[in-house]
Amino acid sequence: MCGLAMIMEFDGKAPDVAALERMSEAMVHRGPDDRGRFTYKAFGLAFRRLAIIDISDAGRQPMHSGSGRFSIVFNGEIFNYIELRAELEKRGHTFTTNSDTEVLLDAYIEWKENCLSKLNGMWAFIIIDKHTGECFCARDRFGIKPLYYYLTRQRIVVASETGAIRASALHSGALDTATVSAYLFRNELDTTNDTFYSEIKSLAPGTYMKIAANGETQHVRYWSLPTERSCNVDAASIRDIFLDSVRLRLRSDVPVGVFLSGGLDSTSIICAAAREVGSGESLRAYSYMSERFDERQYIEATIRQTGATLIPLQVSDTDLWTQLLSMIRYQDAPVHTPSALIGYCLSRLAKDDGVKVILNGQGADETFAGYNSYFRNYWQTLFASAKFSRMISELRQYGAYYDLDVLGLFKQVITKFAKAQLNRARFYRLRASSHHQRLYEKNAFFNRELASCLRVPEASYRHIDLDRALERAIQSEPLPLYLRIEDRNSMANSIEVRVPFLDHRLVTAIMSIWSGIKIDGVLAKAIQRRAMAGVIPEVVRTRVDKMGFPTPDALWIRQWGSKIEEIFASRSFRERGFFQSENLLKALRLHVQGKADHHWEIFKALQLELWLCSIKHSS
Numbered sequence: 001m002c003g004l005a006m007i008m009e010f011d012g013k014a015p016d017v018a019a020l021e022r023m024s025e026a027m028v029h030r031g032p033d034d035r036g037r038f039t040y041k042a043f044g045l046a047f048r049r050l051a052i053i054d055i056s057d058a059g060r061q062p063m064h065s066g067s068g069r070f071s072i073v074f075n076g077e078i079f080n081y082i083e084l085r086a087e088l089e090k091r092g093h094t095f096t097t098n099s100d101t102e103v104l105l106d107a108y109i110e111w112k113e114n115c116l117s118k119l120n121g122m123w124a125f126i127i128i129d130k131h132t133g134e135c136f137c138a139r140d141r142f143g144i145k146p147l148y149y150y151l152t153r154q155r156i157v158v159a160s161e162t163g164a165i166r167a168s169a170l171h172s173g174a175l176d177t178a179t180v181s182a183y184l185f186r187n188e189l190d191t192t193n194d195t196f197y198s199e200i201k202s203l204a205p206g207t208y209m210k211i212a213a214n215g216e217t218q219h220v221r222y223w224s225l226p227t228e229r230s231c232n233v234d235a236a237s238i239r240d241i242f243l244d245s246v247r248l249r250l251r252s253d254v255p256v257g258v259f260l261s262g263g264l265d266s267t268s269i270i271c272a273a274a275r276e277v278g279s280g281e282s283l284r285a286y287s288y289m290s291e292r293f294d295e296r297q298y299i300e301a302t303i304r305q306t307g308a309t310l311i312p313l314q315v316s317d318t319d320l321w322t323q324l325l326s327m328i329r330y331q332d333a334p335v336h337t338p339s340a341l342i343g344y345c346l347s348r349l350a351k352d353d354g355v356k357v358i359l360n361g362q363g364a365d366e367t368f369a370g371y372n373s374y375f376r377n378y379w380q381t382l383f384a385s386a387k388f389s390r391m392i393s394e395l396r397q398y399g400a401y402y403d404l405d406v407l408g409l410f411k412q413v414i415t416k417f418a419k420a421q422l423n424r425a426r427f428y429r430l431r432a433s434s435h436h437q438r439l440y441e442k443n444a445f446f447n448r449e450l451a452s453c454l455r456v457p458e459a460s461y462r463h464i465d466l467d468r469a470l471e472r473a474i475q476s477e478p479l480p481l482y483l484r485i486e487d488r489n490s491m492a493n494s495i496e497v498r499v500p501f502l503d504h505r506l507v508t509a510i511m512s513i514w515s516g517i518k519i520d521g522v523l524a525k526a527i528q529r530r531a532m533a534g535v536i537p538e539v540v541r542t543r544v545d546k547m548g549f550p551t552p553d554a555l556w557i558r559q560w561g562s563k564i565e566e567i568f569a570s571r572s573f574r575e576r577g578f579f580q581s582e583n584l585l586k587a588l589r590l591h592v593q594g595k596a597d598h599h600w601e602i603f604k605a606l607q608l609e610l611w612l613c614s615i616k617h618s619s
Helices: 017-026 081-090 100-118 162-167 177-186 235-249 264-277 296-306 317-330 340-352 364-368 374-384 388-402 406-422 426-441 448-453 466-475 479-492 504-511 526-531 553-559 561-568 581-592 599-618
Strands: 002-009 034-040 043-049 070-078 121-129 134-139 148-151 155-159 200-202 207-211 217-221 256-259 284-287 309-312 357-359 496-498
Touching: 002 017, 002 070, 002 121, 017 034, 017 043, 017 162, 034 070, 043 070, 043 121, 070 100, 081 100, 100 121, 100 134, 148 162, 155 162, 162 200, 177 448, 177 599, 235 264, 235 504, 235 526, 256 264, 256 340, 264 296, 264 357, 264 364, 264 526, 284 296, 284 340, 317 340, 317 479, 317 553, 317 599, 340 479, 364 466, 364 504, 364 526, 374 388, 374 406, 374 466, 388 406, 466 479, 466 504, 479 496, 553 561, 553 581, 553 599, 561 581, 561 599, 581 599
Parallel strands: 256 284, 256 357, 284 309, 357 496
Antiparallel strands: 002 043, 002 155, 034 043, 070 121, 121 134, 134 207, 148 155, 148 200, 207 217
16 A cells, blocks of 8 residues: 655656655655655656555565556556466566565556456556656456546646645646535535645546557546346355455555444454464454444444454544644545544554454445444335335334334335436436525525536436445445545554455446345345355344444534634634534534533534645645
């Protein structure tokens, strides 16, 4: 896990070495173990290394091919590099290191862009061809690892973080007001390839980019989610793929740990890991156990089964303010809720404990259908498929468990289905868009003129079936946001996070199953529960409620009230042009007094202001 940067000039000039060095310095947290730089004619490459596999000097980057023609900088891990190396050796390749970087470079030399289909892992890499003057960039199937670029007529600047591109001083630093507006008014973060900086884009997941010597670029989508669906479920096969995914992600030359909540996902990971490493080697489990959300019985059951060593996160609500200020400096953009702080603090805890690699459960909710909101999409699926008797049975189970009126739930299904049909009509979408625009222009907390910067939204997704909802969750929101937060939180602490549920083999298998069988009554993730039978404690496998790493967001805002008021009353905040400061101050005071709950709007404004101040101070 590392940080990479490239400057490629199109007009025959040599790249600005000082700019390249500034980019490298901006990413020192991503790779404190080593650094490297290489220039050749129009190319400049820089690298910051966090040594995980082949931690010797042989694994240094930029790395060059035996012929000297190709050079690579690579952020991520190729977990099946051992198998790929054996295949390449049969084709005549020889290796001088034990690193996955050398395997990746030779795989590209052997198969060019077709090598991507052979990779199991997470990656963002750049390969330059000194003979042709061309460049090849690629990002993994789900965008676990970041890759940003700034393209002009003169050059392209590429890096692992937008802040590094800004640090080059080759970009003006201008904000993208449409992205700011989408965040403030629509709560959108990382839903498109746009960033908070004007003209800095994110390379889309599952995409590679070719850059010719003259600056012509070609974007190719090399992987997509499966579109065919089956009603057949082989739980044993899904379990085997998952166990193998964990096995591959335990490959490391440094210690590995797990972020453990009391939920199904992290419990599945640590139990699978314990099967692999055996009882002779204790796993390290890092947990946040809030006194307000007690999951201790589930965590303790998992610790008993696995024999893992539990390291609890101990942090006061007051200390979290300090951590918030620190986290924002590394995030590249605002985050969604204060809960992102827990991932940041857990990463710091693991680092202090001497662990460099962490397994975490991102991606399971978006593929196995784990969010509570998915029940509505599930009922839509059954209704649209004319499975009425089953839908009524499901509604009765759900209503009985949560003490809800079944007739009321049924009316919700009908209403949502009708709206989904209406949403196919362009006039209805335009009318809905116009209605929302009027609401934005009446917003009491954010500058109403910003509403005019909003891009036209795509068709509403709130009333779609579960298949479409899961596809959107993986491709648009919330997974891209969660992966960005995870990457920055871990890299801020020089920790690598691996996500076994985003093994493409597992995602393909799950997304090939019709979503109408992914929920059962009040139980989300029905298929995952079947697959994990006998693997995880029953008390976890059969639990109905979902918490993750729960946080008391509204309470934290109340406790930080005086500090937030100082920011909202500051001159920079008033003159920012994004906020209605007096209204936000009033809302903050009401929230602190317990007379209203405005923590959502307060946190958005606070986040944006703190982030804008942090990038100003870093320039």
